[in-house]
Amino acid sequence: MTGNDLALLARTAVHLHPGQVAHRARLRAQRTALRRWPGAGRRLLACPGSDVAAGWAAGFVPVDARASLAWPGLAALASGRIELLGMARELGDPPDWLQAGAPQLWRFHLHYWDWAWGLAADPDRGTARAVFARLWLSWQAAAELGSGDAWLPYPAALRAWSWCGQHRDLVAGSDLEPVFVRELAVHMGFLRWHLESDVGGNHLIKNLKALAGLAVFLADGQLLRQTIRRLIRQLAVQVLPDGGHYERAPAYHCQVLADLIDIAELLRASGAAPPPEIDGSIRRMRRWLGAVISPGGAVPLLNDGYPVPAGLLGALEPEPPAAGPLLSLPETGLVRAAVGGWHLLSDVGAVCPDRLPAHAHADTFGCEVYVDGMALLVDTGTSTYAQGPVRRYERSTAAHNTVEVDGADSTEVWSAFRAGRRARVLDFTASAAADTVTFEAVHDGFRRLHGRPAHRRRWSLKSSGLQVDDLVSGAGRHAVTVRWHLAPGSVVRLEAGGAVVTTKGGAFRISITASCPLALGIEPGPVADGFLRTTIAPVLACRLNAVLPVRVTTCWRRAREGRVTRNAEEAE
Numbered sequence: 001m002t003g004n005d006l007a008l009l010a011r012t013a014v015h016l017h018p019g020q021v022a023h024r025a026r027l028r029a030q031r032t033a034l035r036r037w038p039g040a041g042r043r044l045l046a047c048p049g050s051d052v053a054a055g056w057a058a059g060f061v062p063v064d065a066r067a068s069l070a071w072p073g074l075a076a077l078a079s080g081r082i083e084l085l086g087m088a089r090e091l092g093d094p095p096d097w098l099q100a101g102a103p104q105l106w107r108f109h110l111h112y113w114d115w116a117w118g119l120a121a122d123p124d125r126g127t128a129r130a131v132f133a134r135l136w137l138s139w140q141a142a143a144e145l146g147s148g149d150a151w152l153p154y155p156a157a158l159r160a161w162s163w164c165g166q167h168r169d170l171v172a173g174s175d176l177e178p179v180f181v182r183e184l185a186v187h188m189g190f191l192r193w194h195l196e197s198d199v200g201g202n203h204l205i206k207n208l209k210a211l212a213g214l215a216v217f218l219a220d221g222q223l224l225r226q227t228i229r230r231l232i233r234q235l236a237v238q239v240l241p242d243g244g245h246y247e248r249a250p251a252y253h254c255q256v257l258a259d260l261i262d263i264a265e266l267l268r269a270s271g272a273a274p275p276p277e278i279d280g281s282i283r284r285m286r287r288w289l290g291a292v293i294s295p296g297g298a299v300p301l302l303n304d305g306y307p308v309p310a311g312l313l314g315a316l317e318p319e320p321p322a323a324g325p326l327l328s329l330p331e332t333g334l335v336r337a338a339v340g341g342w343h344l345l346s347d348v349g350a351v352c353p354d355r356l357p358a359h360a361h362a363d364t365f366g367c368e369v370y371v372d373g374m375a376l377l378v379d380t381g382t383s384t385y386a387q388g389p390v391r392r393y394e395r396s397t398a399a400h401n402t403v404e405v406d407g408a409d410s411t412e413v414w415s416a417f418r419a420g421r422r423a424r425v426l427d428f429t430a431s432a433a434a435d436t437v438t439f440e441a442v443h444d445g446f447r448r449l450h451g452r453p454a455h456r457r458r459w460s461l462k463s464s465g466l467q468v469d470d471l472v473s474g475a476g477r478h479a480v481t482v483r484w485h486l487a488p489g490s491v492v493r494l495e496a497g498g499a500v501v502t503t504k505g506g507a508f509r510i511s512i513t514a515s516c517p518l519a520l521g522i523e524p525g526p527v528a529d530g531f532l533r534t535t536i537a538p539v540l541a542c543r544l545n546a547v548l549p550v551r552v553t554t555c556w557r558r559a560r561e562g563r564v565t566r567n568a569e570e571a572e
Contacts, residue, residue: 008414008420019197020355031146038146053167055217060266062265067309067312074131085109108152133174145190153195156187157207161209164217191210201247204234248303249359250289253285253288256285289316295343296375304361342462351364361413365443374487376490377401381528381529384531421445427442450475456472480552484539490503498511508558510556510557515550515552518542525539
């Protein structure tokens with residue numbers, strides 16, 4: 001490890017709480033012990049008196065089971081083939097649960113067992129039960145306690161929740177039930193001792209949700225009370241006053257909201273009223289989600305974002321946003337502006353919680369723009385969590401609709417889930433009139449560069465279009481690049497002083513001016529549209545090399561009707 005690597009690690013670790021390091025050491029020690037003595041660990045973790053399941057109330061249906069998601073079907077699973085995250089693989093006969101050649105995220109999903117909801121919903125109940133039993137017994141024999149991806153706390157938590165819910169349709173009353181229930185008791189003991197307090201965030205919510213589900217399933221009232229108390233303490237940290245989840249990734253906001261809905265409805269079905277802190281968090285999170293959804297009904301891909309299925313989004317029941325041209329979500333740092341068919345969502349907040357940088361991108365002052373419900377400017381999203389050039393690019397400033405200085409990232413994102421120095425946003429102001437919304441802020445994410453550059457951005461949205469004013473202040477000569485990531489399928493033609501962009505929603509003229517000579521070009525940019533799947537879309541890049549300060553103004557307007565026709569012909 002080089003000196004620079006050590007310095008970057010130190011700049012990352014300085015944000016952590018000492019307790020996180022202690023929890024990480026404890027979890028690793030426990031995992032090592034379980035791998036060495038799995039038999040003894042299984043006996044210690046299994047809870048006495050948990051051989052008979054109380055089960056879940058018949059009226060409770062988890063979000064996963066009613067969200068109309070595309071789970072693998074009975075025929076495919078019976079043949080030993082399983083498709084997860086859009087990637088199909090052969091399990092084999094006997095099934096290979098290690099799947100060493102698959103990406104780790106795919107292996108995680110294999111061990112979640114949420115894919116078995118497809119079996120639970122199949123009308124051929126007898127065959128579905130037989131396939132589930134065969135696969136389950138094979139998994140239990142192969143997944144040695146404490147070893148491999150299967151026994152990381154996060155996959156174990158999702159698996160335990162799935163099995164509790166699938167028990168009624170796929171296991172209850174069968175010869176499999178006694179050993180199945182004992183396995184759930186082991187999972188309960190494992191999760192009690194392996195809560196991810198080192199990570200926190202959505203991982204810890206998933207752990208607590210699984211413990212609540214197991215406590216109800218195995219009729220452990222004391223554990224349920226302890227778990228709910230701990231969950232309430234987490235909600236005070238993780239659900240911000242504006243309703244957003246504190247990791248500031250809308251896709252993960254959806255996950256946490258689904259978890260809270262599941263917990264609240266499980267408690268109600270069990271005859272217990274959910275604490276007001278849980279119901280209150282659900283209401284605020286639904287309002288926040290309704291405020292950030294695009295006009296086309298999509299969840300923004302900000303930070304680590306991935307397409308949220310429409311069925312899941314519907315099950316979350318987001319509330320329609322309040323009327324008005326301007327909505328600020330101050331704690332999560334998002335601003336929504338809507339004027340005359342133009343819809344703008346901008347990121348003017350912190351990139352992540354101090355102690356949890358895993359899903360942060362260097363995207364400060366990035367934005368998404370829709371016109372008449374169609375995408376014009378997009379966030380590039382996330383197609384992989386594997387460390388490497390794709391992950392590095394998708395987290396970079398260059399992958400977002402913002403300003404880059406000297407090729408540096410505004411936040412020092414590195415490795416797969418780490419961040420060193422983070423951009424700090426200051427001086428946010430906003431105002432709205434009948435047909436105009438204006439807001440601006442400055443961030444210091446480039447302060448580590450010579451001359452200490454600072455980036456100020458001002459958005460002005462009217463019914464006639466959008467104007468973005470960028471000022472990079474500081475000292476010395478710097479390379480400054482302003483990038484605009486256009487929606488896939490867009491066609492761009494450069495012209496004097498700007499460009500004409502044709503999208504599915506029509507044609508737009510972009511004019512760009514600067515306080516010094518600029519070079520305008522078109523770059524190819526990948527946009528994530530699923531796991532390990534990207535689409536190439538054009539990126540309009542404005543490059544300058546000058547002594548600071550530097551000003552750049554970008555104006556977006558609808559093109560005249562004649563221009564729409566001309567561009568459409570050129571696109572053909």
